[in-house]
Amino acid sequence: MTAPTADRYTRTDAREKLTGAARFATDRPASTHAVLVNSTVARGRITRITLDRDFTGVRLLTHENAPRLGPLDEGGQIAEGKVAVYVQRLLPLQDDRVHYEGQPVAVVLADRLDLAREAAAAVRIDYATEPAVTPADADPADARPARDWLVPSSSDTGDIDTAIAAADLVLTRDFTTAARHHSPIEPAATVASWDGSALTLHDATQSLFAVRATVAAVLGLPEDAVRVVAEHVGGGFGAKGYVWPHVLIAAVAARLVGGTVSLALTRAQSFTAHGYQPGTRQHVLLAARADGTLTAVRHHSVNTTARYAEYPEFSTVGTRTLYAADAIETRTSVLPADLNLPTPMRAPHEGTGMFALESAMDELAYALDIDPLELRLRNYAEQDPTEKRPFSSKELRACYEEGARRFGWQSRPMRPRSLRDGDELVGQGMASVILHSVRLPATARISMDPDGRVTLSAGTQEIGGGTRTIMPQIAAETLGIDRDLVTFKMGDTALPANLYSVGSSTANSLGSAVRAAALALLERLGGDVRPPAETVTVTETWLPRPSDHSVHSFGAVYVEVGVDADLGTTRVRRLTGVYSAGRVINPLTAHSQLTGGAVWGIGQALLEESAVDPVLGRFVHKNFAGYLLPVNADIPDLDVSFVDEYDPHAGALGGRGIGELAPIGVGAAVANAVHHATGLRLRDLPLRTVEALTAG
Numbered sequence: 001m002t003a004p005t006a007d008r009y010t011r012t013d014a015r016e017k018l019t020g021a022a023r024f025a026t027d028r029p030a031s032t033h034a035v036l037v038n039s040t041v042a043r044g045r046i047t048r049i050t051l052d053r054d055f056t057g058v059r060l061l062t063h064e065n066a067p068r069l070g071p072l073d074e075g076g077q078i079a080e081g082k083v084a085v086y087v088q089r090l091l092p093l094q095d096d097r098v099h100y101e102g103q104p105v106a107v108v109l110a111d112r113l114d115l116a117r118e119a120a121a122a123v124r125i126d127y128a129t130e131p132a133v134t135p136a137d138a139d140p141a142d143a144r145p146a147r148d149w150l151v152p153s154s155s156d157t158g159d160i161d162t163a164i165a166a167a168d169l170v171l172t173r174d175f176t177t178a179a180r181h182h183s184p185i186e187p188a189a190t191v192a193s194w195d196g197s198a199l200t201l202h203d204a205t206q207s208l209f210a211v212r213a214t215v216a217a218v219l220g221l222p223e224d225a226v227r228v229v230a231e232h233v234g235g236g237f238g239a240k241g242y243v244w245p246h247v248l249i250a251a252v253a254a255r256l257v258g259g260t261v262s263l264a265l266t267r268a269q270s271f272t273a274h275g276y277q278p279g280t281r282q283h284v285l286l287a288a289r290a291d292g293t294l295t296a297v298r299h300h301s302v303n304t305t306a307r308y309a310e311y312p313e314f315s316t317v318g319t320r321t322l323y324a325a326d327a328i329e330t331r332t333s334v335l336p337a338d339l340n341l342p343t344p345m346r347a348p349h350e351g352t353g354m355f356a357l358e359s360a361m362d363e364l365a366y367a368l369d370i371d372p373l374e375l376r377l378r379n380y381a382e383q384d385p386t387e388k389r390p391f392s393s394k395e396l397r398a399c400y401e402e403g404a405r406r407f408g409w410q411s412r413p414m415r416p417r418s419l420r421d422g423d424e425l426v427g428q429g430m431a432s433v434i435l436h437s438v439r440l441p442a443t444a445r446i447s448m449d450p451d452g453r454v455t456l457s458a459g460t461q462e463i464g465g466g467t468r469t470i471m472p473q474i475a476a477e478t479l480g481i482d483r484d485l486v487t488f489k490m491g492d493t494a495l496p497a498n499l500y501s502v503g504s505s506t507a508n509s510l511g512s513a514v515r516a517a518a519l520a521l522l523e524r525l526g527g528d529v530r531p532p533a534e535t536v537t538v539t540e541t542w543l544p545r546p547s548d549h550s551v552h553s554f555g556a557v558y559v560e561v562g563v564d565a566d567l568g569t570t571r572v573r574r575l576t577g578v579y580s581a582g583r584v585i586n587p588l589t590a591h592s593q594l595t596g597g598a599v600w601g602i603g604q605a606l607l608e609e610s611a612v613d614p615v616l617g618r619f620v621h622k623n624f625a626g627y628l629l630p631v632n633a634d635i636p637d638l639d640v641s642f643v644d645e646y647d648p649h650a651g652a653l654g655g656r657g658i659g660e661l662a663p664i665g666v667g668a669a670v671a672n673a674v675h676h677a678t679g680l681r682l683r684d685l686p687l688r689t690v691e692a693l694t695a696g
């Protein structure tokens with residue numbers, strides 16, 4: 001392998017994006033513009049839909065005249081055993097039922113966007129409204145165990161009652177996390193073209209092939225009659241992971257008008273057109289001996305879901321693995337409300353769950369008068385305590401130590417309210433980080449031409465994480481050639497099939513396939529990269545083998561906050577995060593992922609909340625005036641880094657997932673730091689230090 005130099009790491013799409021040359025879905029010309037009309041009530045039936053006045057050249061599609069779609073089976077699977085799972089389950093414009101506020105109930109088509117918007121504003125809908133259940137008034141007794149989906153919904157290790165009885169101290173605490181929205185810079189959009197027999201979709205998606213399979217099945221087309229293209233995607237964070245109703249509406253409309261239809265969500269529509277992170281309620285029990293050794297850990301969570309489909313937020317999943325304890329019990333439940341369906345949001349599962357577990361661990365540390373870092377070290381898991389398997393690789397101890405050293409944890413006084421800087425009460429807190437590794441089958445094709453140029457192809461998508469940059473880098477490094485000799489074709493279902501860009505899985509999964517393909521090419525070339533007489537092409541699929549190992553990424557995050565003693569406002573003064581994720585493939589894009597992730601975590605800790613109106617059953621804020629996000633002034637210097645590590649089991653490159661690592665644990669570290677600063681325990685995200693402090 002050639003040793004990479006700094007400039008070889010830079011993003012290959014940086015110039016395109018900075019100059020505006022990068023093309024996103026709606027940068028395609030369209031003959032027809034589609035504007036969605038959304039329900040204004042949370043539950044009921046549509047009794048009448050009319051256009052207030054006459055519009056020339058405008059078509060109105062409603063459940064009364066839209067083409068029939070589907071069908072879906074009971075589980076929301078597409079009929080006839082197709083691979084696609086349309087998790088939303090409700091096919092758009094099929095009947096008069098309203099299941100949530102913001103449901104697309106009509107679409108206006110016109111040859112000009114302004115005309116379509118004007119007509120959409122003139123659509124009048126009458127409803128027979130029914131009482132809606134909001135997350136606030138959903139009856140906790142209606143919570144039901146989540147289905148096993150990505151992971152089992154519950155787990156039991158050891159005898160929990162015996163383990164609790166063996167403890168010197170039992171601490172139980174309840175926590176909540178707020179519903180939040182992803183809000184990528186590019187709202188989701190689809191430009192669909194029908195040429196008489198086939199559809200082409202330019203779509204802002206995290207999964208080209210899921211869009212293809214779903215659209216084909218729902219419209220009754222063969223899969224090869226649907227092509228999906230996503231040259232650039234302006235962020236996803238989970239919002240674009242599944243196929244949502246607007247994609248199907250754009251496809252239906254294109255076939256109906258026999259041309260190209262552009263459908264872009266507005267920012268306001270983005271709050272209901274696709275999923276969001278559901279609010280959670282979590283209960284944690286920690287039972288420990290006087291020396292801090294955990295005997296039992298219990299973690300139960302319940303999250304809001306829609307009534308018409310289920311999304312389980314597996315907040316308890318990290319708790320199964322993080323600490324050694326004689327007994328560990330986890331349960332995940334869902335509680336339906338008349339609200340749109342939630343979905344994974346960076347970081348799902350551990351991102352909500354570690355707030356509860358790591359806040360409770362800090363409370364236990366104070367109850368036992370043990371340094372919070374020392375308490376973690378005393379319960380360090382040498383193997384996965386639930387799966388009873390060794391870790392593929394785990395350098396969490398090094399993360400704790402390196403993070404403590406960089407942050408200066410050793411000089412932290414244990415007692416709350418012992419640090420002050422002018423008007424600010426200063427506090428320091430820490431938390432552990434764990435992220436289960438999602439690994440997906442991946443396929444790459446590679447060829448070398450007689451002129452020595454290499455073409456790498458994969459039907460994956462760049463959602464901002466750096467896929468476009470690192471895949472040719474991996475091919476070049478494996479072949480031992482300059483990266484400039486490699487052209488990477490991606491973002492098109494005409495290329496080899498790949499799965500979702502989710503779960504921090506792409507670098508490891510597709511990267512492993514790229515390495516396998518490059519090694520196969522080398523072998524075909526006789527072990528030498530001398531250009532062949534004729535083009536040589538190889539295709540390799542990488543499959544994550546069922547492993548004898550437990551595969552997780554880890555980290556430790558240390559935060560210092562300042563809480564204004566009079567106003568109660570909190571700001572993060574500094575943050576140190578050190579992470580264990582195996583080999584780092586590209587230091588530049590990896591560092592960007594950690595930085596963005598830490599900012600994301602600060603938003604979760606202090607600002608972000610999608611409140612639901614208790615009467616109307618709708619999200620209150622549908623813009624950034626009411627939905628608060630951190631801005632540059634909220635973000636201090638972030639000291640984020642990796643420990644040196646090579647994971648021989650997770651993939652072919654020695655690495656593991658990193659994209660969703662850095663948001664995890666920040667909420668707990670900030671809450672623990674707020675306690676250290678003020679003496680107050682806040683157990684609800686976002687932390688409301690102003691209310692807590694000024695309440696006296």
Ligand code: MOS
Nearest residue numbers: 238345346502503
């Ligand atoms: Mo991520 S929330 O799995 O796109």
